[in-house]
Amino acid sequence: MILDLERFVAEGRPRWRALEDALRAFEQDRFHRPSFEESLRLFDLYQHCAADLARLQASQPEIATYLEALVARAYTQIHSVRRRTPLRPLRWLTDTLPATFRRQWRAFALAAGLLLLGCMTGVALLRMDVDAKAVLMPFPHLLNDPAERVKQEEKDRGKQIAGHQIAFSAFLMTHNISVAFLSMAAGMSFGIGTILMVFANGLDLGAVCADYVQAGQAKFLAGWLLPHGIVELPALLVASQAGLLLAGALVGSRSRLPRRQRLRSISKDVFTLSLGAALMLIWAGLIESFVSQYHEPVLPYDAKIAFGLIELALLLWFFARSGRKRNIARNEFE
Amino acid sequence: MSARYTLEIRLPEGVTFALPLAGPVSRCLAFLLDFLVISALTTAIQRILAAFVISQQDERALVVAAYIAIWLLYGALAEYFWNGQTLGKWLLGLRVVDAAGLELQFYQVAVRNLTRAIDLFPVIGLAGGITMLCNRRVQRLGDLAAGTVVVRNNQPPVPNIEALVKGRYNSFLQHQLLCARLRQRAPAQAGAIAIDTLMRRDRLDDRARVAIFDDLAAYFCTLVEFPAEDTEQISSEQYVRNVVEILFLSGKRPALAKTAVSITAR
Numbered sequence: 001m002i003l004d005l006e007r008f009v010a011e012g013r014p015r016w017r018a019l020e021d022a023l024r025a026f027e028q029d030r031f032h033r034p035s036f037e038e039s040l041r042l043f044d045l046y047q048h049c050a051a052d053l054a055r056l057q058a059s060q061p062e063i064a065t066y067l068e069a070l071v072a073r074a075y076t077q078i079h080s081v082r083r084r085t086p087l088r089p090l091r092w093l094t095d096t097l098p099a100t101f102r103r104q105w106r107a108f109a110l111a112a113g114l115l116l117l118g119c120m121t122g123v124a125l126l127r128m129d130v131d132a133k134a135v136l137m138p139f140p141h142l143l144n145d146p147a148e149r150v151k152q153e154e155k156d157r158g159k160q161i162a163g164h165q166i167a168f169s170a171f172l173m174t175h176n177i178s179v180a181f182l183s184m185a186a187g188m189s190f191g192i193g194t195i196l197m198v199f200a201n202g203l204d205l206g207a208v209c210a211d212y213v214q215a216g217q218a219k220f221l222a223g224w225l226l227p228h229g230i231v232e233l234p235a236l237l238v239a240s241q242a243g244l245l246l247a248g249a250l251v252g253s254r255s256r257l258p259r260r261q262r263l264r265s266i267s268k269d270v271f272t273l274s275l276g277a278a279l280m281l282i283w284a285g286l287i288e289s290f291v292s293q294y295h296e297p298v299l300p301y302d303a304k305i306a307f308g309l310i311e312l313a314l315l316l317w318f319f320a321r322s323g324r325k326r327n328i329a330r331n332e333f334e
Numbered sequence: 335m336s337a338r339y340t341l342e343i344r345l346p347e348g349v350t351f352a353l354p355l356a357g358p359v360s361r362c363l364a365f366l367l368d369f370l371v372i373s374a375l376t377t378a379i380q381r382i383l384a385a386f387v388i389s390q391q392d393e394r395a396l397v398v399a400a401y402i403a404i405w406l407l408y409g410a411l412a413e414y415f416w417n418g419q420t421l422g423k424w425l426l427g428l429r430v431v432d433a434a435g436l437e438l439q440f441y442q443v444a445v446r447n448l449t450r451a452i453d454l455f456p457v458i459g460l461a462g463g464i465t466m467l468c469n470r471r472v473q474r475l476g477d478l479a480a481g482t483v484v485v486r487n488n489q490p491p492v493p494n495i496e497a498l499v500k501g502r503y504n505s506f507l508q509h510q511l512l513c514a515r516l517r518q519r520a521p522a523q524a525g526a527i528a529i530d531t532l533m534r535r536d537r538l539d540d541r542a543r544v545a546i547f548d549d550l551a552a553y554f555c556t557l558v559e560f561p562a563e564d565t566e567q568i569s570s571e572q573y574v575r576n577v578v579e580i581l582f583l584s585g586k587r588p589a590l591a592k593t594a595v596s597i598t599a600r
Contacts, residue, residue: 167392174402185452271441
């Protein structure tokens with residue numbers, strides 16, 4: 001091909017500049033919705049510049065570098081979906097989150113199985129060796145005799161936390177959310193980190209349960225843990241479900257897709273599940289601070305247990321049924 | 335493309351282009367700057383809380399909560415609303431983009447920021463650092479999970495070839511037949527190298543510059559031999575400038591006929 005370079009640059013420069021100006025408008029406002037004519041013009045300029053790049057690429061590295069950067073920016077704008085999707089948090093919560101959970105239920109079942117295994121191991125270890133309590137208990141205040149703690153808590157009537165509930169719940173929320181996100185992120189260690197975290201949580205939970213049941217404080221334990229734990233534990237499992245999804249995409253034993261595409265195909269679900277877990281932990285943090293820390297005679301254990309069971313029923317309904325009909329109708333329509 | 339790390343994307347139009355990827359060092363520096371920003375924000379919140387009459391226990395809990403919240407939200411929100419940039423990335427001219435060159439989605443920036451904890455594991459970002467070094471696209475684990483890469487955010491100016499030879503007398507143009515023969519014989523790649531060298535001349539040290547221009551001039555001499563009286567009095571660099579003018583520019587000098595260059599499509 002014969003090319004008069006000076007003429008080529010002179011002719012191309014106005015449309016390169018025009019494309020730069022058009023791109024600037026698009027890039028400055030990511031929600032900018034172009035008119036049909038504006039879109040056509042951008043596409044036309046992009047195609048011209050791509051053609052210019054194709055002609056110069058092999059022989060003119062300096063000009064090609066300039067055009068490559070320009071075409072790359074235009075490509076991003078041309079090939080992306082620029083749709084002002086209305087923010088529908090309620091629909092996301094009632095439809096998208098439970099639908100994603102149901103679609104990826106196997107990962108959740110695996111996480112729940114691991115937690116159960118950890119619980120059973122915790123119970124077995126504490127029964128075999130009572131001295132293991134010092135190693136297994138997650139917090140120092142759990143090392144004392146459960147009966148003594150119950151006596152102290154009932155005598156205290158929640159005075160320790162009175163006036164500090166908001167700060168305490170904010171701390172619980174952020175701390176638990178960061179732990180949940182860590183469990184999700186640990187999926188990138190081929191799932192090893194996530195598996196260990198879920199198992200370790202199960203181990204702690206099993207040990208605490210065994211200790212309080214052995215001491216005859218099962219009712220206190222249920223009243224203390226159920227109101228917040230019935231949401232907190234599933235939240236951890238949902239975050240771990242996201243982590244196991246990542247791990248599954250990394251390993252990819254059943255898929256012929258390349259690793260990058262496997263990860264790409266599940267990253268939206270990972271985000272949905274992680275955000276869902278975070279919302280559940282916000283609720284759990286509030287309940288732990290305002291309900292779980294108050295014991296008899298301030299709050300009767302039966303009432304706390306009933307509250308926890310109602311939460312469980314709602315949670316089961318939410319993940320099993322919420323948005324199901326609407327999702328089926330939408331899929332049929334599409 | 336001179337960058338060491340590049341992301342090649344092939345367009346449906348059949349054109350391939352390369353985005354310059356950010357190296358591990360510049361990414362680490364950007365992260366350190368962002369860490370300073372997060373620390374400054376947390377300190378500011380701590381000062382504000384201290385102004386209110388609350389207990390030390392509450393203050394500590396709220397500061398920890400604020401730190402975690404800022405840590406989780408700062409990167410995701412900044413990158414989504416500011417074209418893939420945080421303050422640290424903006425200062426170092428970096429930008430997060432979709433690994434396929436498409437527009438960045440919110441779930442992508444969220445996932446890459448929420449998975450940062452595993453990149454920092456066990457200390458000072460060892461897991462993320464090793465992943466970046468073992469990865470052709472310089473992606474940390476969070477980038478792999480989200481399908482993103484970090485690129486250098488630069489739009490180079492349109493190069494001005496005319497300025498390279500402006501204001502210098504080109505004695506070779508008197509020999510139109512030899513000029514035509516040079517245009518016929520010089521491969522496109524050789525011309526491209528000559529332009530590239532002229533554009534980078536100020537970035538080369540003196541010895542290297544002289545050596546490169548000597549080599550180029552010697553190469554062009556083997557293609558066409560101009561009369562000795564025109565070549566003896568000029569430096570190798572001027573020789574190369576004359577050749578570039580013959581190969582690439584036309585219509586500006588009276589002695590110059592229509593100039594053309596052979597371009598071979600990749």
